[in-house]
Amino acid sequence: MRGFFTPLAAVFALVITAMSSPAIAQKAEGQWSLAIHGGAGTIARDKMTPEEDAAYRAALQQALDAGAKVLAEGGEALDAVEAVILILEDDPRFNAGRGAVFTWEGGHELDASIMDGRDRDAGAVAGVTGIRNPILLARKVMTDSPHVMLAGEGAEVFASEHGLERVPNEWFDTEFRREALERMKSRSLSSLDVDTKFGTVGAVALDTHGNLAAGTSTGGMTGKRWNRIGDSPVIGAGTYADNRSCAVSATGWGEYFIRVGVAHEICARLRFLETMNWLSMSSTPVGAEERTYMVQLVADEVMRDVASLGGDGGIILVTPEGHALYSFNTAGMYRGRATSEGVNEVAIYGDE
Numbered sequence: 556m557r558g559f560f561t562p563l564a565a566v567f568a569l570v571i572t573a574m575s576s577p578a579i580a581q582k583a584e585g586q587w588s589l590a591i592h593g594g595a596g597t598i599a600r601d602k603m604t605p606e607e608d609a610a611y612r613a614a615l616q617q618a619l620d621a622g623a624k625v626l627a628e629g630g631e632a633l634d635a636v637e638a639v640i641l642i643l644e645d646d647p648r649f650n651a652g653r654g655a656v657f658t659w660e661g662g663h664e665l666d667a668s669i670m671d672g673r674d675r676d677a678g679a680v681a682g683v684t685g686i687r688n689p690i691l692l693a694r695k696v697m698t699d700s701p702h703v704m705l706a707g708e709g710a711e712v713f714a715s716e717h718g719l720e721r722v723p724n725e726w727f728d729t730e731f732r733r734e735a736l737e738r739m740k741s742r743s744l745s746s747l748d749v750d751t752k753f754g755t756v757g758a759v760a761l762d763t764h765g766n767l768a769a770g771t772s773t774g775g776m777t778g779k780r781w782n783r784i785g786d787s788p789v790i791g792a793g794t795y796a797d798n799r800s801c802a803v804s805a806t807g808w809g810e811y812f813i814r815v816g817v818a819h820e821i822c823a824r825l826r827f828l829e830t831m832n833w834l835s836m837s838s839t840p841v842g843a844e845e846r847t848y849m850v851q852l853v854a855d856e857v858m859r860d861v862a863s864l865g866g867d868g869g870i871i872l873v874t875p876e877g878h879a880l881y882s883f884n885t886a887g888m889y890r891g892r893a894t895s896e897g898v899n900e901v902a903i904y905g906d907e
Contacts, residue, residue, distance in 0.1 A: 587626035588761040588877040590892040591619055591639050593649045594754035595806050595869035598887030598903055608903065611648060611889060615901040618642040619891040622758055627895070632760035632768035632802075633671055633694070639758035640667075640690040640772050647729045649889075650754025652688060655727045655774025657736040663727040665774055666788040667693040668704075672767030672796035679704040679788040683711055687720040690772045693788070695719065704788060732777070739778045754889075755787055757804030759796070759873040763895075767802040767873060769794045769818070776809070785809025791819035798875060800826040801850075806888070807868010811861050817870060820860075824853045825874070847878050854882035 593615060600608075618639045625635040644652025655663045667689035668679035678697025681704060686692050692714050696705050705713055715721065755773035762768075771794045773787040786793035786809035793809065795818035796802035803818040812818075828849065854872055861868065862884045869883025871890060879892040883905070891901035 585763050586761070586877045586895050587763050588873050588879045588892075588894045589619065589622045589626060589635060589639075589758065590760075590871040590873055590879040590881065591615065591622065591643075591756075591758045591890065592804065592806050592869065592871045592881075593618075593643055593756050593889030595867070595883045595885045595888035597885065598889070600904060603903075611903060612901050614643070614646050614648055615889055615891045618646075618758075619893050619899070619901060622760060623893040623899070626760060626762055629763050631764070632762040632766050633669065633770075635760040635762065636669065636758040636768045636770040637690055637694060640756055640770050641688055643756035644688050644690060644772055647731075648754075649756050650732075650774045651756040651772040652774075653727050654729050654732065654754070656732050656754075656777040656779075657728075658775075659736075659778045659780045661736065662724050663774055664779070664782065665689045665727075665772070666784060667770070667772040668788045668790060668794040669693045669697060669770040670768065670790060670794050670796040670802075671697070672769075672798040672802055675797055677703050677790045677794075679790060679794075680710045681706040681784045681788045682782050683707070683714070684724050685711060685721050686714050687722045687726070690770055692719055693770070693772075703790060706784075707782070727774070735777050755793075755806035757787075757794070757806060757871060759802040759804050759871050759879075761802070761873050761875065761877055765798065765875065767796045767798050767875065769796040769802040769804045771804045771806075773806075786812035786817070789813055791816050793818060795819045795822050797822050797826070800829065800874070802873045803870050805868060805870045807861070807883075807885070808866040811864050811866025812868065814864065815857065815861050815866075817857055817861060821854055821857050821870065821872065824857070825850060828853070843876075846876065847880070850874055850878050851880055851882070854880060858882045858884050 622635040622639040647654035670677040678693045757771040771787045792813040793805045800822040869888040887904045893899045
C-alpha cells in the first residue's frame, strides 16, 4: 500500500509544487530499472510455510535476475520484459502458462500482452489454449502482424504460421489448480473464494537507451466461463507503456481494471503532471525524492479508485527517470525490483 489512502488533496498539492518547478530530474546515462510481479491477493505469513515462502522468493529472484541481466548488458526493455515473463510462465507456482487456473469446463485459456513505449506499438492474445508461452505470441502479433490483438483459434493459427512452440492443453495442468476448481464446484464458491491470490505475472522495464516496455500474462480466474477475458491482454487496462510517462503492468480483478483503465489512467495522469511542469515558468528542478512521492501518489489514487468500485489487486510501475514502484490494495503481492543504482529486492507481504 505505500500511502494508498493518501487523500487526493495531497496529489493536487504536489501538482502546485510541480507547477513552480518544471525541470524534472532526467534519467542518468546508462541507467536502467525493472519491476516484476507474480500476482496480488490474500497473501499472509500465517498461510505460507517457510518452504513455500522461500520457493516463491527464489522464483521471483530468478525472474528478476534474468531481466536485470538483459538491461545491465545494454539490452532492450522489451527483451527484459520477455525474459522475466518467460520464466514466470514456465513456473507452475504462478497463474500464467504452466500453472494456469482451470476454466469451468476443465481446460485452460491464456491471455497476454506486451507494449513498446517508444512508439506505443503493442500486441496481445486472448483465449489461447495450446501456446506454451503466450507472451512470445503477443510479441509476434506486435512485430509481425498489422493488428494489436488476436484471439482463440485465429491466434493459434497465427502462432503456427510463425513457428511458436505448441503444447497440448494438458501441459498447463497442475494438481493445485485442479483442486481449486473442484472445491469451487463442490461448494458453489465464486472464483474469488478459491483464488486466494491473483497469480497474473508481469514486468515493466526502462533500458539504458531510455525506452520503456511493459508486459503481462495470465490464466485468468478459476472457473471462468463463456471465454471470459480479463484486463491482462487489454492495452490500457492491464498493460501500458509510453516513453513520455511510464510503463505499467497490473494484476487483480480484471473487470474493475478494465472499467478504470488502470494502466493508461496512471500513465495519463503522470503525463498531465509533466505538462503542468512544462507550462510553468520556473527552472528549479523537482527533487528525486519529491518526484518519487508524486508518482507513488498517482498510482495509489488510481488503485484507490479501483477499490472504491469493489475491485482489488495491484500494479508495478517504472518511469522514464528510473523510479520502480508498486501499488496494491491487497494483503500482499509477489513482486520484485532491480535498478542500475544497486536496488535488488523481492517481497511478498504488504508490510515489506
